Amino acid sequence: MSESFEPKLTAFVCNWCTYAGADLTGTSRIKYQSNVRVLRVPCTGRIDFMLLLKAFQRGSDGIIVSGCHPNDCHYTSGNYHARRRWMVFQDLMSFMGIDTRRVTFSWVSAAEGAKWAALVNEVTDRVRELGPYGEYHDMTRKGVA
Amino acid sequence: MAGTYVLALDALETLFAALQRDGRRIVAPVAVGDRVDLRDVQRVADVSSGHVQSVMSAKDAVFPKVERLLSYTMTPGAVDLKDEPVRAVPTVVFGIRPCEAAAFAALDAVFNWDTRDKFFNERANQLAVIGVACTRADEACFCTSIGGGPDDTRGSDILLTPAGDGYVVHVLTEKGEAIRALAPAVFAVPAGAPPATGRLADVPQVFDHAALTAKLPGMFDHDEWVAQSLRCVGCGACAFVCPTCVCFDIQEEADPKQGQRLRCWDSCGSRMFTLHASGHNPRSKQSQRWRQRVYHKFSYYPDRYNMLGCVGCGKCTRACPVDMNLREHLVHATEVVL
């Protein structure tokens, strides 16, 4: 390629912890790579597993899903339900050959501004290494006569 | 134009090569495990020959399971609408049965009824059918009950009938003649009478379709349709494998920036098929939907198009997860005492 590839990342984050944490990253003036588009939801419990596949369908090369640490959910148990869902979905994605190296789940609290930056940098570097998720993107155009 | 020839089995490869040189895609039945699927083939050796029928019909060649009709992109204040060109490729369907070949007429009846469907017609223009007569049938077949037969020529451009080490060949249409002209050497003119064909499949006639068509209007409310459909689960397997089923759904897939309009196969067996925007559903029960399936093929098609909407291929029966045997159901319907 003549231009070097810059991955597109989508992040689904909960309002009360990770979004606030990412805010703190900013107010702390910590720099991190800007490939990520952050989508704020009230709670990770709201995140339907299909949202991840929709992100890939729309052109994402990598996904971050992040929320409150277990026991700290603003709605008490949303992240526990999310965790169970992710444990099964991670397995299923891998079983169907969907590239789970491109999906990162994490707990980032409102106080963990540095962790957010480190996480995004690490994921961005990893997905840049993996390259565009062409397999999935190509598939979305196939099968129409 | 029509003519009878003899084709040796080992000459088929030459015919295939000629078709490919002419830029034609060849689709034929291929054995895959214990199934037979219609697939693109390159060589004669890939083509299955010992089977009765493939699972899917060849209708996909003229009526694909998903087809783009138009697409568009949007910017603020402007829509750029693109009519889709029909991506039809010259195609030869080789090795389908006479029943399947006859089915194209039933699709044509709908797609050229009032509006001339440009997608269907372009694909149909690019399609040629080389049918192969049947030497075997199974319990699901009933072509002879609907006016067909194991060597019926309707719908084929060329019909091959197994005979000795090859086939007796009937070239039936201009398209068939154009194919013959691509490889004239392999179409031998028989010296004298053509060789005797092998034994054709024995498909006993089990019902009188004209009698059934005449009877149906008088049994619309009969419990027979409830009885027959008690085990039907309302999937679309029968409609989708069927070579004559033509119902479709239009799906719009769009986001704020762009979209496409798709035509997709649909099935009258599904609960929402006749769900109105008001919420009313005239066919809310499976028995009503099953009845519709039978009536569409054996009553409304004859009324509207002067032909049956069924070719007796039996694919529905073979595909059905609960073994709805259409031949059996039709025989029962003719036996119901009104």
Place this chain on the structure above:
Amino acid sequence: MNPIQQKARELMEAGTARVVIGHAAGTFGRRRPLVARSVRDLDAMVWDAACVTNLAGLLTKQEVRAAGPVAIVGGTAMLRSLLQLVAERQIRDGDVVALVSADGTPKVLDSVAAVEEHLALEPHGMPQADRDGIARLQAMSLQERWAWWQAELGRCMKCYACRQTCPMCYCPTCTMDVNRPQWVPVASHDLGNLEYHVVRAMHLAGRCVQCGECGTACPVGIPVHLLTMFAEESAARQFGQRAGHSAKLDYALSTFRPDDKETFIR
């Protein structure tokens, strides 16, 4: 008349069952579901080694629900579906009577307690052939699995035979049918096929009794049952909860433990 057929007749004559769901002889030597509404309908009932289909999917059929008390013939897969349907409040304990064969002798299980007791005695679990099928896939690389499933799912035409035969797919309006918004594409292109099967597998995780009817039903031979069975195994392995063992709901994805263990969340 075979003993199961005789017992079914007795249940119908006694009024215990207005409808009996069993098996009848079908095309090509197959067995087909029989939904008997009368003693005369029962004449067609058979019971033999070929009667392996899990018929519980018919229990939630509109016409069957409306008919009154039901008796259903079957084996352990059917019984597990029955328990799961009671747990999910689709059937009331007592509305359905199970008729099983204990080595040829008909046994009537007229309560969920009786069903649970009977199941405890019978071996049941994912068929070895399907364990092997899953293991073969897990031995492949991620790329190989993607290519394999893409090739298989390419044949899918969204006929929904899998969904319609599944006892646990009873939603009157399936998520696939919802079009405001259209969450999963209806069309049977590659994306639409993948998303449908992912959704179905996830919706069955923790609910699938691993009967395999979905895979048997598929007219184009896609082993879709491997997806739902896999999802069930994943939930069972990670959370210790399995579908179809109790009439009391124990659904892995609507419950949790604060100390659920995983290794991939950072």
